[in-house]
Amino acid sequence: MKNFILLIVLLTVLHSYGQAYEEQNKLWSLEECINYAIGHNITVKNAELTKNSSELNYAQSKSSRLPNLTGSASQNLSFGTTIDNITSDYVSQTTNSTNLGLSSSVMLYNGNQLNNQVKQNKLVVDQSTLYIKESKNSIILNVLESYIQALYTKENIMIALRNLESSEKELEQAKARLDAGTIPMVDYTDAQSQAATNKYNLITAKNNYQQQLLVLKQLLELPPEQSFEIDTIKNYTESLLIQDKLEIYQKALEVLPEIEATEVGVDISKKDLEIAKGGFLPSLSLTGSLGSGYTDVQDMNFSDQLDFNFNQRIGLSLSIPIFNRNQTKTQVENAKINIRKAELQLETTKKELYQKIETAWQNAISSQEQLLASKSARDATKESYKLAQKKYELNALSTTDLVVSQNTYTNAEINYLQAKYLNILYSQLLQFYQGNPIKID
Structure with a gap:
């Protein structure tokens, strides 16, 4: 077995030497x-x-040319008299609110x-x-x-x-x-x-x-x-x-x-x-968004508020160039x-x-x-x-x-x-x- 291993090593060395010699004399x-x-x-x-x-x-x-898609989430803590960003009511207390949303837009023509x-x-x-x-x-x-x-x-x-x-x-x-x-x-x-x-x-x-x-x-x-x-x-x-x-x-x-x-x-x-x-x-773009939120002002649990406050928006935006200083x-x-x-x-x-x-x-x-x-x-x-x-x-x-x-x-x-x-x-x-x-x- 040792002789076999030595033979393999010897052949490998000779092959490497032969390649190196051939490369050197190319x-x-x-x-x-x-x-x-x-x-x-x-x-x-x-x-x-x-x-x-x-x-x-x-x-x-x-x-x-594809639509974009953006997700958003925010957590707010308000003090004093403020407008609740979920109910839009004036409240005079410390409020805790959560906002979640998805928005997308695509350029239709520019x-x-x-x-x-x-x-x-x-x-x-x-x-x-x-x-x-x-x-x-x-x-x-x-x-x-x-x-x-x-x-x-x-x-x-x-x-x-x-x-x-x-x-x-x-x-x-x-x-x-x-x-x-x-x-x-x-x-x-x-x-x-x-x-x-x-x-x-x-x-x-x-x-x-x-x-x-x-x-x-x-x-x-x-x-x-x-x-x-x-x-x-x-x-x-x-x-x-x-x-x-x-x-x-x-x-x-x-x-x-x-x-x-x-x-x-x-x-x-x-x-x-x-x-x-x-x-x-002119340029014309299409926009859309989905959103919902939670506030502790409302007397509903978190999941019910998300369903109740769920909103959708879709819109078209047209921009007509009139004068842009040449x-x-x-x-x-x-x-x-x-x-x-x-x-x-x-x-x-x-x-x-x-x-x-x-x-x-x-x-x-x-x-x-x-x-x-x-x-x-x-x-x-x-x-x-x-x-x-x-x-x-x-x-x-x-x-x-x-x-x-x-x-x-x-x-x-x-x-x-x-x-x-x-x-x-x-x-x-x-x-x-x-x-x-x-x-x-």
């Missing part, structure tokens, strides 16, 4: 980063709380203000839902940009590492030739300088990557103690097909929440106007101004969206052209560098010329990397603006 994909950021972002959580509050206000406004308030609060709920989506979209874009920047810096490490390995090998060759007396000292020092420079570049590339990982980790709001590493792109294909920017814009108007949220804002302002206009109209008129005019402001905000939101799409579209076109040009330059300088290495091995090329060839190839590779990841970024942005999911394999 490679985060873009999709995982986005999902985690959305689930843990404080801005999104605040937007969700705002929606919860607007839902409560909506439920409360619907309840405002210029349709209650109904319009309910409709407006429903619009506020809809708008708060759209604000949540907008907050999530903002997080998605921030994570996308940061993730792609991290991928770029990560791939720069591979370039820097390859350059360092090549320059160290060339330094060994230069040392052997210097010892053999086939090259001057200046060629050897050039090789030393290039190796040292490449080592520095590798350190810088690693630091840039760690800095970008830190930015992304903070954006995800991961705990400080958690390790974090991103996955690489395994199936990269160049995005060369770009739709017309007006088509993208028209699609964005249909799917992006910030546009719909601003449109709902216009509708909310229009409801404000209807509510304000309701102030010009308060309603001012509210109506302010509501009209707010409608116009909301309409201008909608125009501004649409213009800003078009500017974002136009900028992303132009950058996508430019990055596409840069990608094709830099790819050709990279391939050409790569072949040139290979030839330079062969010449250097045959002692037919100076160290200085080899360094120039390597630097030219490195610059071409970096230019290609920049164009590659800009192409990914802006093509994904254009997909996002059309409501398509962001995905990088």
